[in-house]
Amino acid sequence: MAVKRKRKSPAVENEIINLTNVSKAYSTGAPALKDVNLHISRGEFVFIVGDSGSGKSTLIKLLLRELTISSGYINVMGYDLSKIKHRKIPKFRRNLGIVFQDFRLLKDRNVYENVAFAQRIIQKSNKEIKKNVPSILAIVGLAGKYKAKPRQLSGGEQQRVALARALVNQPTILLADEPTGNLDPKNSWEIMKLLEQINENGTTVIVVTHNREIVNAMQKRVVTLRRGVIISDEEKGGYIDED
């Protein structure tokens, strides 16, 4: 299958993610990704789209170094992820923010504690936490709900908390895995606007999604995966349906 390319190669010095001829096969032998070439520059906003089983989740797991590649070369923010030592993985991940479809908030802790949790993990001082958490909650529009427990919030609000938690450590790259999957259209748009705003402030944003309407409307770079292969990579692309 010929790859539809409408992008110029990014300048190497500005490249933040580099996947060259990356393949990933699971222990069953089934290939999840085949010969993937993907280059993302600092400050880009990229949609990764594709149907179930297309390899989107595998790609995210490779970028997080939750999985290792079977062959090829993968470099994220200067870390060669096929060679990175186990003890260096936490340091690498501190430059990534991650948002999930199911929010993954700590249900026994309130909004403030959920966000502060991310700062504690990277061993920020209490003074820094008290300064950073309220300011990030203000950015996502939840300053007034810092005492609420996740069950007292709507889906959209919970996703904002997850976003605040991902952003509070000022990541270089934000990975959002189906961030609007559990939200209604109104909340979905609000989350996407927040992501766009975050991107405008310099963070590289990678969004994995099924949401055709959002992808088509936002006119961002779209990488389409099908059965583990990149079939399209367009600068201002749209959602490509499976024939």
Add this chain to the structure above:
Amino acid sequence: MRISTLFYTLKQGFRNIFRNKLFSLASIATIAACLFLFGIFYAIVANFQHIVKNAEEGVSVWVFFDEGIEDIRIQQIGDMIAKRPEVAKMEFISAEQAWEGFRDEYLGEYGDGFTENPLENSANYQVYLNDVSMQSALVTYLESIDGVRMVNRSELVATTLTGVNALIAYVSAGIIAILLAVSIFLISNTVAIGISVRREEINIMKYIGATDFFVRSPFVVEGILIGLIGAAFPLGFIYAIYNVILSYVTERFPQLSELLSFVSVEVIFNVLVPVSLGLGVGIGFLGSIVTVRRHLRV
């Protein structure tokens, strides 16, 4: 490590115990039961060893001399015996003292009929040992000394006491080893359950960039705290009941208290407190560290 991280880790360790109340309680109860048994067992062993030690101190060896031996040689033999490390104390019994003792104990007024000392050649050294198991070696040595005619000893008492001592040591080591293994297994299970309950939180920590140490340490703190609490309860309980039991035994069986002397609770606790707390912390640390290493590859 930052002070705030240290406090956070300790706080999370405490919270883990409360989050997982039932399992924590079960672990604390089992460790408390194990360490209670250990404490009771230790108190019994300490008392028994104290009694055995007292009995050992009463076991002596008698050294008799050749007929017509000079006093200076007796003195030299005494010096040689006193230098032996297994000798706790020794006493010289002259022929006259030996006869007086025998007469008073066995003959009473019938002894007055003797005009000469029938035990003229019975001057001896009465030698007490530190450790009855060394009796044979000492006797062999004593028999080899020039001027020594005969060495008397109580073989049966020495062998019995040595055997009882060894038996107590083996049985106590065996029981303690079993109790420790059970406790470690239980803590390990509690921590493993805690890990599975908090799997989601651990995954989030992992994605955010928590180090292995940061993720694991609250579980180790949890294990140590469970061990510590589990050790504190039986110590308090044993302290409360020890004197009660001793007074009961001495009042109910007065003949026993005349024969045997018991160790005070303070002496028992000088050893039991640090050992029990150390065991509690050790069990908690070992049980949790083994489990986090097995289940928490971050």
